[in-house]
Amino acid sequence: MVYLPRLSTLLLILLLLNSCITEDADHSIMTVNGAIFSSEMGVTLTHEHVMVDWIGADSTGYHRWNREEVVERALPFFLEASGRGIDTIIEATPAYLGRDPFILAEISRRSGIQIITNTGFYGAVENRFIPHYVYEETAEEIATRWINEFENGIDGSEIRPGFIKMSVAEEQPLTGLHQKLIDAAAITHLQTGLTILSHTIGDVPAMEQLEWLKSAGVHPKAWVWTHAQSGSLEGNLQAAEMGAWIALDNVQFSPDQEPEEHGSIEWYAERVMNLKEAGYLEQLLLSHDAGWYDVGEENGGEFRGYSDLFDFLVPELADRGFTDDEMMQLLISNPQNAFGIRVRAQ
Numbered sequence: 001m002v003y004l005p006r007l008s009t010l011l012l013i014l015l016l017l018n019s020c021i022t023e024d025a026d027h028s029i030m031t032v033n034g035a036i037f038s039s040e041m042g043v044t045l046t047h048e049h050v051m052v053d054w055i056g057a058d059s060t061g062y063h064r065w066n067r068e069e070v071v072e073r074a075l076p077f078f079l080e081a082s083g084r085g086i087d088t089i090i091e092a093t094p095a096y097l098g099r100d101p102f103i104l105a106e107i108s109r110r111s112g113i114q115i116i117t118n119t120g121f122y123g124a125v126e127n128r129f130i131p132h133y134v135y136e137e138t139a140e141e142i143a144t145r146w147i148n149e150f151e152n153g154i155d156g157s158e159i160r161p162g163f164i165k166m167s168v169a170e171e172q173p174l175t176g177l178h179q180k181l182i183d184a185a186a187i188t189h190l191q192t193g194l195t196i197l198s199h200t201i202g203d204v205p206a207m208e209q210l211e212w213l214k215s216a217g218v219h220p221k222a223w224v225w226t227h228a229q230s231g232s233l234e235g236n237l238q239a240a241e242m243g244a245w246i247a248l249d250n251v252q253f254s255p256d257q258e259p260e261e262h263g264s265i266e267w268y269a270e271r272v273m274n275l276k277e278a279g280y281l282e283q284l285l286l287s288h289d290a291g292w293y294d295v296g297e298e299n300g301g302e303f304r305g306y307s308d309l310f311d312f313l314v315p316e317l318a319d320r321g322f323t324d325d326e327m328m329q330l331l332i333s334n335p336q337n338a339f340g341i342r343v344r345a346q
């Protein structure tokens, strides 16, 4: 005879299971080589670059670079990153600024690092990287393009984006065009569950975007303030309080920099400690915004690797009492939660 627990016990177990699933669900992550579970992401850098082409939307295109040359230039930095235990790199170069998913897929295959690419448009720098048709189209039409990339692949490939990358003008209220980009991002998020990573310089455009997204039905949890180091501590705290992700993403050691200077390793450590003490460790992301093969420069010009965070910031935080568990929270758990694909409606 089979033992059957009482109904109340069964209900309790089901309730507990359900709460586990909703709190710690293993979401899908879209890499350039297909979908994985967020639990497979491992140590993740959430904002880096392989290549950037600054020429502008009018002139850029796949004809501008030699793929094999770019792969050969970037690959050693990915192999170095792999050797240091980095498992996943989120590549934040948007379309019309040098996004080439074919290069990313090749580097991923050859380095073993999982790479995530994006859909979206980049409005900063006076719309230099915005193609003309965006001015004419509605937010719905723009979103249809982004959703199509997610559902069917980028530029005829089977490579799909794992997040939305966008940007708005720096240190100023949102323009109408950028409000349209945010609307398109909101529509895309609500249909696909892709996280919105927005290049945002300063508190003003950060707060405006959050309000705009909320009114479009998107919860701030779906939005990453990338370059949040450009904001004040108060601005970071306010965005975090609303639920947004705070990405401090230009970690870089420079021997010429004074410890008290904005952007120094000590400055990053201080900002991390401040956010931690305010209770927002679980909404914090770190990265280098490093790379990249610069199209038009001889052999891509200078290439900054993906290691300063580990060489300089990790020990600086350890000196301030930061634990290994807290570092794993920042480099493993938070990226999973930030980029796990699911709709976060307001």
Ligand SMILES: [Zn+2]
Residues within 6 Å of the ligand: 047, 048, 049, 092, 289
């Ligand atoms: Zn960047």
